[in-house]
Amino acid sequence: MGSQAIEAHRQGAEVYHGAALCAEKSVELLAETHMPLGLLPLGELEEVGYNRDTGFVWLRQRKPITHTFKQIGRQVSYATEVTAYVEDGRMKRMTGVKTKELLIWVTVSDMFHDKDDQSNITFKTPAGLGRTYPVEAFAKEDDPEGKPAAAANGKKVAVNGKARK
Numbered sequence: 001m002g003s004q005a006i007e008a009h010r011q012g013a014e015v016y017h018g019a020a021l022c023a024e025k026s027v028e029l030l031a032e033t034h035m036p037l038g039l040l041p042l043g044e045l046e047e048v049g050y051n052r053d054t055g056f057v058w059l060r061q062r063k064p065i066t067h068t069f070k071q072i073g074r075q076v077s078y079a080t081e082v083t084a085y086v087e088d089g090r091m092k093r094m095t096g097v098k099t100k101e102l103l104i105w106v107t108v109s110d111m112f113h114d115k116d117d118q119s120n121i122t123f124k125t126p127a128g129l130g131r132t133y134p135v136e137a138f139a140k141e142d143d144p145e146g147k148p149a150a151a152a153n154g155k156k157v158a159v160n161g162k163a164r165k
Contacts, residue, residue, distance in 0.1 A: 005083055005095075006049065006058045013051035022048040026059055027140070033086045036121065036138035039111070041067045042078055050086075057091075058083045071137040075100040076108075089113050099123070 016025045022045035029050060030037050044062035051057075059082045066077045079096035086092075090112035097108040110124040113135065121138065124130035 003081065005056070006060075006081070009051040009054055009056040009058075010049065011051075012053055013049045013056070015047065015049040017047055019045055022046065022059070025050075029057060029086070033091070034089050034118070035091065035111075035113075036135050037140035039121075039138045040078070040082070041065075042082070055085045055087055056083070057086050069137050072133050074133075077105060089115055089118075 016022050023042075025048045026040055026042065026045065027037055029048070030039055040059065042059055042061050043065050045059060046062055047058070047060040049056075049058045061078070061080055061082075064077065064079050066075055068075050077098045077100075082094070082096035084091040084094040090110070092110045092112070094109050094111070098105040099108055100106075106125055108123050109126045110130075111121060113121045119135055120132045121135050122130050122132045
């Protein structure tokens with residue numbers, strides 16, 4: 001299903017290729033949407049696309065990976081294609097992301113943080129069940145505080161050495 005959705009949204013999208021550029025663009029996307037910069041620790045990215053008109057984003061990587069967020073002790077699996085619709089502080093209708101709950105892999109379909117309290121981030125399943133964790137647990141390795149890249153008050157922040165609003 002992910003590939004069909006990607007092709008449907010490719011027209012008019014910004015599409016990037018190459019591991020280094022894709023890694024940079026994925027971090028910029030998280031910064032732009034005010035999400036924690038370590039939320040998508042994907043490796044060997046081959047393609048990143050963002051259709052700003054529809055809010056649809058896709059990330060393609062060479063092979064699926066499993067990452068453990070040590071601070072909360074959770075394993076998360078990322079498929080070769082991860083898709084979502086993004087808006088400020090939210091990624092919804094996600095595909096390609098699962099988390100291990102006890103012995104079962106559970107699909108993650110939505111992640112968001114409250115605009116009034118950006119210290120926590122909530123993850124939901126398609127059934128509506130959810131869990132909330134501190135944002136610091138999803139910090140990028142070079143961002144120990146784990147805060148979203150830009151506060152809702154519009155302050156400028158540095159993203160890959162460039163000032164962004």
